[in-house]
Amino acid sequence: MSLLAVLASDVNVAQNVGFYVIAAIMLFAAFSVVSTSDVVHAALWLVVVLGGVAAQYILAAAEFVAVSQVMVYIGAVMVLFLFGIMLTRSMIGSDTDVNNKGWGIGIPVALLMFGVLAYSVIDAFDNTVLVDRSEVQIASTTTAISDGYLGDYLVPLIALSFVLLAAAVGAIVLARKD
Amino acid sequence: MDYSNNALLTIGTFLPLVGVLIMMFIPGSEERTHKQIAIVTSGLTLAVGIYTLIQFDYGNSATLQFAVNEEWISVIKSNYIVGLDGISLPLYVLSMAVTFLVAIYTWNNVPDAGNPKAFLMLMLVLQVGMAGSFVAQDLILFFVFFELVLLPMYFMIGVWGGEDRQYASLKFFLYTMFGSALMLVAFLALFFQTGAESFSFEHLMSAGALIDHDVQVWIFAGMFVGFAVKVPMFPFHTWLPDAHTQAPTQGSVILAAILLKLGTYGFVRIALPMLPMGAHEWAPVIGILAVIGIIYGALGCLAQTDMKRLIAFSSVAHMGFVMLGISTLTTFGINAALFGMVAHGLITGMLFFVAGSVKHRYHTLEIKRLSGMLIQMPKMGWILGFAAMASLGLPGLAGFWGEFPAILSAYNPGFGLNPTLFRTLMVVAALGTVLAAGYLLWLYQRTAFGEPNPEFVSHGEPAHSLSAAGNEDHHDEIHDVSVVEWIAWTPFLLAIVVFGVYPQLMFKVLDPAVVQLVERVGNGIP
Amino acid sequence: MFATEALTSGWFLENAWLIPLIPTVAFFVILGFGKRMPQGGSEVGIASMMASLVLAAGATYQWIQRVQSVEGGSEGALGAIRGFAGSALPSAAETGHSAAYVEPVIRHWTWWQSGGIEFTLGQHIDGLAIMVLLVVTFISLLVQVYSTEYVKGDRRYTHFFAALTLFSAGMLIMVLAESMVQFILGWEIMGLTSFLLIGHWWEDGANSRAALKAFFTVRVGDMGLLVGTAIIYFGASQWAQARGSNGFSIQAISGWALSEGADSKVLMWGAVALFIACIGKSGQFPLHTWLPDAMAGPTPVSSLLHSSTMVVAGVYLVARLYPVFFVGLDILDTGVNLVAVIGGITIIIAAALAFVQNDIKKVLAYSTVSQLGYMMMGLGVGAWTPAVFHIFTHAFFKCCLFLAAGSISHSGSHHSFDMKKDMGGLRKFMPITFATWMVSTFALCGVPFFSGFFSKDEIIDNANHNGYTVFFYVGLIGAAMTAAYMTRATYLTFFGQPRGAAAGEHHDAHDPAHAHGEEHALDEIEEHEHVAEPVLVGAAVAATQGDDGHGHGGGHDDHGHGDDGHDAHAGPHESPWRITVPLMILGTLAVFSGYLNAPAVGTEYFTEWVEPAGVVVGAEHDESGAATHTDTEEPEAFASGVFGRATPLLAAEDGEATHSGGEGCGFEGPTEGVCYAPALSHAEFKWINTVPSILLVAFGALTSLWLCLGIFGDRKNPFKGLTQRNRLAGAGHRFLVNKYYLDDLYEKVIVHSVAHPIAKAAYWVNQNIIDGVVNGAGRSTKRTGEWVYRNIDQRVVDGAVNASGLVASETGHALQPVQSGKVNQYGALLFGAAAVGAIVLVLLNV
């Protein structure tokens, strides 16, 4: 970790700037997701958030994850959402009461939670410095991932595939009209 | 500690799952088969339990026996450690016996919702959870089993329960969840405070005592809430009447006989030895709450119009005695508490059985409407009387040896707890026994004595002529104790008498373990 | 096991534990196979009782031998006596004294142990135990024989005998008790069986209510028993363990109580707590109300449980643990103490109540309460032996009276117990019953040369002797009242004109309501318009037969008689032998049992055998005895425990000495410095001392007789048309006139102004205030329960939970149930809890 110590001296400015900008966008978008009164808008804001997350992955030297994020989420999940929205005919355009009575409780809970998390995070990882992404070779990362999947994490992988299968079947069974 | 790595306990604990697996692949329509499988499986489990009972070395019941220690979740340093000592042995076997008998009882008393397959499977899973909690010697393992118990019971109440079962089941679930959330926090805190080395009881018992005073008090508070909800102790008891009243008979019996004991067992096995100073600080609180529970439960009983609800409240009172015994931190008191746990399990279980059968016959449990049970079904009436007498602590029956020693032990509590306080508690608790006599006899006089309520007497002839004729048999719907019921109940009745006449049977097993435990507590207290 | 050279023991003494065992086994036999037996199980019960009686008799014989062996035996002989089983005790020769303490025959087996505390079962046989054993087995036997006739044809015949047997077993277990735990065991078994037996005819709500009340009231007392046992246990255990026993052992407790180390405060609280139990069980003053109600049970039950055995249990407890009470309430040091006061109050209250009863069994019930008061008072004033002796005599004559009452109702008054309505003039029809009744009455009233006289007067006498002057007078008044109400009862039952059923009329005595006053309408009519009677009677009989047709065992005493037509509709007649034989036996004993300890004729066997001393220490020891109590350490001191039975004056001095020296030690056990029985001094019997009581008894009897003649003689209703009658009388014989003047006087002045107002007031207080308190307490408790349940349990506690972490609410309920079913709220709850948990974690980790 001596390397880290060296790096700690000069933190890459560009990365930080990028991070903060994206983070700001993400947070704004996230707020909109939970605050807008229009379902479709919410979905679109969600796309922004997910995109932001993908960007952050790249900043965090997790290209492979970023790519799958884009493919799975923005590619598949969002489409699903939009379908869901349309099929359930929840009115396009603003909806009068998207929040239920007593949504107010959410604010204190969320704040409380954030307080705790923030405190413990700062308490634990204050001025821990991450490896500079330039130190990480993307290719090796991806190989490592694949090795992981087909090595240590083989069983979970199989289990997961079963889960996916079950989910697919279940979704069909549920959604089938009869 | 030497780990003989003897598979006996593991087998005994997980055997029911085999039955579950088999039943899984048999279509639910074949109810008979399912019942048979359930009975056989639980029977085999009980057989293993009895074998354990035989193999158990009573000479040193203070030490863990059949202990196993295997890698489990190395990441969080939690191992699969199981073991059995004098404290857990009776409860371990009791849980098996109760499940077996309940399975038999289910033979022709499937709750209204039907589907015995699911019901029995849940029951077997429940058994795994219960047995596991009693043998687990690792905090995480214990917690897993402890929670495993929750779900089947939730479904039992929620699906096979009475009118507003959803309310009762959810209440039960949330209540216990709330409790176990805090409990888990306390466990983790304990883990970290002891240097995050291991979750094994052995380690925590030695290391826990070294935690400094205030922290102990806080951690104990967490465990206290978790276990107190399960017991249940006074302020946390309100889930119990609903759960009991709504649960199907089998559910009530298991709930009363075993589940409640998980809480008290937790106190004795975990909270006390691991946090001696915390226990010492909290003992007066526990004692006071226990005694409040005794009186309060009794008052609650007096107010009931529903037989089952009355019994449910009575178990609040009885668990009060158990907790009083524990709170004295004396060998004697804890012995009494452990004995009381088993006794209460048998007696209250029996009472719930009777209540269930009464409901089955009269389709009501309103004390007002029931009367003359002795005339319509004398055997049932006498059994009810027997159980009531046992429950109000008649010497020579099991109940007394839970109550009287608990009261006795409160006269001088251990480790410099305030005697004046505990003597006051003793007197109040004694008052509780009187109230117990009050409500139980009141119940008995109302339901069993007198002429039967005309609305339940078939064909127009007056009840007394029937009774005089002496043959209640030509009642079609209201028949006396059936064969299956006899099979399921006789062991309970016998056990109540045997333990009442010769309590040494259990105390011999308990005593050494308890002595050791109290020593531990003593060493932890400066 | 205890073979010693001089202090003889013997098989019967060693194995006295068999005595309770036999009935216990018999109980299970009857329960299991009774129904299939020819006699429905009764034969088993009787056989077991016989066996126990034989054993008890044998034990008694050997005990007497033992006592005499001590008297004759050398001092060395004492050496080999076993004290606590298992621990050989040093020879008493070292202590070298002659006031020998007859070591009880003690054996015990560990029942169970926990946390170093050992619970034992065993036997603790001394004079007291032997005496009660004998009485209990004997009376139980007679009552069971009697019952075979009395409850013949009852639907629960077998259960009845099972319960009776179990009851006797319980009593015997308690009497033999070696440890307090065993004592409690027997005590509670009796409670249970009394519940079963009183409620034997539970079809009628009134009976089961009475049973409930009895059990519950006694249970209130039991609280004291539990607490008291706990207190005494922890008080005594240290002392006891030092001597290889434990704090439950009765002998250890006695020894500890009289030892120097005993903490007087602990003793006091222990004594008070235990005495509460006695109040409940023995129907002493505040808790006596259950006893009369318990008469709802069958008569044999009343005579066994509520006259001669069970209710004596409380007295027995005091006598058994006498040292505790002796020191705890320092009897002999004070002119007044709890036991004596309660006893005294009970005597008077109960006796007053007995005047206004119409139910013959209730008269007897109250008289029992009053007699128990005597026993308690006797113990309270330090007259241990007379009190115990009174247990002995009272058992016989009171049992006899009850059985006689039963016999009357059985064959004389057609199952009614109402003296005013259904009895009178029965002496002609039932000579045997009458004779036995009279004898027992005399005994009860304490007429000289009948058994009651020797016990009761001893109590009264000793009260005076020990300086309890007040209670001396209380006793005297009580004696007078006893005589009075018994005369009234006797008169109403056996003299005067036959009335109601006794006159061969049959109103529906079978009707459960009869005993519970719902049928007074009918009675009124019977009394006033005799013309209408036959009609009513006819109807009633029809009803009766209807019932019998069903063999219906209803509420009132003695049912299930559908089959024994032999007395159902015949006039009054003598009962069959199975009833009369026990009566005669008991009657005989009622006369002669007193002579066991009749100083009047110089017999003092009872004292020698029962009192825990084998040697009568003469007057010459008394000075040293007096010195004794200044320092109890010195063994010599015990040599002559204060025990001047022969010399009241000196004994009185010793009384003083005792006071100066703290607890006085009467008889010292073989271990040096240990003393097992307090110093008792006995008043010497002098005829002159008995004169006041005899006079008062006579006075009471005569007064009452006059009253009875006046009130009940010749006419049904004394309160109507007196003047008119007086005019007739004025024209009639002078003697009659005078008599009527007396009538007038008594009725107008005494009856109206004194007897009725006072007695009725007492009764009213009893019924409405004391009883009301009991019932009211029950009722209010229930209400409190309801209130707490409704308002606190359902609203506050439950509510607090339900409200936690929730907002939504839809029902009009005061609060919002957790289960809104709304996913979001579960989410809120979940995350909230998680956050809280996290916070705790963080805090703990800092």
Add this chain to the structure above:
Amino acid sequence: MYAVNFLLLSAALFCIGVFGVIARRNAVMVLMSIELILNSVNLNLVAFALMNNDVDGHIFALFVIAVAAAEVGVGLAMVLMIYRNRRSIALDELSEMKG
């Protein structure tokens, strides 16, 4: 660059998601909020992966993504069914589990 950045960001996202779950009435929107939460978790994982300079974090993240996909599929299917049965997906009208 500091780990705290990522962690705080994900914490913020997480809490926003929590708020959404609690506050939203429309089932679809609740599902979206859940997506937020899952993503915040992923962010954490990746950040830690970078911190320890190994790829386990990535692997877990991918697991989570897959599971999330499955969850959304099933979830929306359920929403559809519910909608079909009761013409509404307003959660506070679904109170079957009400006591």
